[in-house]
Amino acid sequence: xxxxxxxxxxxxxxxxxxxxxxxxxxxxxxxxxxxxxxxxxxxxxxxxxxxxxxxxxxxxxxxxxxxxxxxxxxxxxxxxxxxxxxxxxxxxxxxxxxxxxxxxxxxxxxxxxxxxxxxxxxxxxxxxxxxxxxxxxxxxxxxxxxxxxxxxxxxxxxxxxxxxxxxxxxxxxxxxxxxxxxxxxxxxxxxxxxxxxxxx
Numbered sequence: 001x002x003x004x005x006x007x008x009x010x011x012x013x014x015x016x017x018x019x020x021x022x023x024x025x026x027x028x029x030x031x032x033x034x035x036x037x038x039x040x041x042x043x044x045x046x047x048x049x050x051x052x053x054x055x056x057x058x059x060x061x062x063x064x065x066x067x068x069x070x071x072x073x074x075x076x077x078x079x080x081x082x083x084x085x086x087x088x089x090x091x092x093x094x095x096x097x098x099x100x101x102x103x104x105x106x107x108x109x110x111x112x113x114x115x116x117x118x119x120x121x122x123x124x125x126x127x128x129x130x131x132x133x134x135x136x137x138x139x140x141x142x143x144x145x146x147x148x149x150x151x152x153x154x155x156x157x158x159x160x161x162x163x164x165x166x167x168x169x170x171x172x173x174x175x176x177x178x179x180x181x182x183x184x185x186x187x188x189x190x191x192x193x194x195x196x197x198x199x200x
Contacts, residue, residue, distance in 0.1 A: 001176040006032040007052075007061045009043060009068040009078070015149040016098065017067050019164040023172055030175075033059075036068060044074045046081070053085035056093075063175065066097040069113070076119045083127060083137055092136040096174060097124050099143035101189050117143070121185070128184040138182045140174055142167070145189035160190040 006024065010017025012034045024030045035041035035052055042048055056064060066079055079097055086093050103117035124141040131138050146152050148161045167188075174183060 001027075001029060002179075003029040004031070004063050004175055005059070005061045006030060006063040006065060006175075007056050007059075008032060008034045008065040009036060009041075009052075010034055010065075011036045011038040013038070016147060016164045016167055019168040020065065020067070020171060023165070023168040027172065033061075043068065043078055044070050044072065046077075049074075049078050049081040050085075052078070053082050056082065057085065057089050057091050062093050064093055064095045065171065066095060069098070069100075069116075071112070071116070073116050073119055075116065076123050079120065079123055079127075083139075086137050087135065090136060094138040094140070094175070095127070096140045096142055096171060099124070099141045101143050101145045101187050103143070104187075124185070128182060131182045140183045141185045142170065142174070143185065143187040160192050162188060162190050 008017055008020055010020075012018060012021045017034060017036075021032065021034065024032045035043065041052065043052060064082055066075060066082075069075055070078070075097070079095065082095065097120055099120050100113070100117045102114045103121055105114070121141055121143070124139055127137065127139040144162050144167050146156060146159060146161045147164050147167065149164065152161060170186065170188070177183060
């Protein structure tokens, strides 16, 4: 794998971002930085999204992991801001957007999270189409089901969850793929067994 300089949105001490950082710590040719409220990057406003894009370009990053699930469609808006700036600056990059398999069903409820993740999926599909047409930005949507984060474990103690370490390993695998290949989407769900599976 060629050297990667990675910018990750998320708190390095929590959840998936924490595991991504841990696995990157074990790889010699990956240098990474995180951006979240925990280190004064409030990414739910356009000004800071623009600043993050400028930071990405000026510091020579070549991978952007869009991990923070920000409300009011800000994860998708950040993806749009970052992409447009990369195209304008003619900077080559690989974007990995963290989606969710919660976006695949319609259950007649007002929980906005699946709708926001649908927006991210659809936007990534547009970017993937442009990537295979020759744009300078590769883009991948990685959509896991429920993960082993503290909040999810507390909310669903009897549900089979996907280990965040495993998702971090999938990200590392994505970064090791040939430069001429764009992996458009990956969806992963845990297989339920026992009582929970029967009750679904």
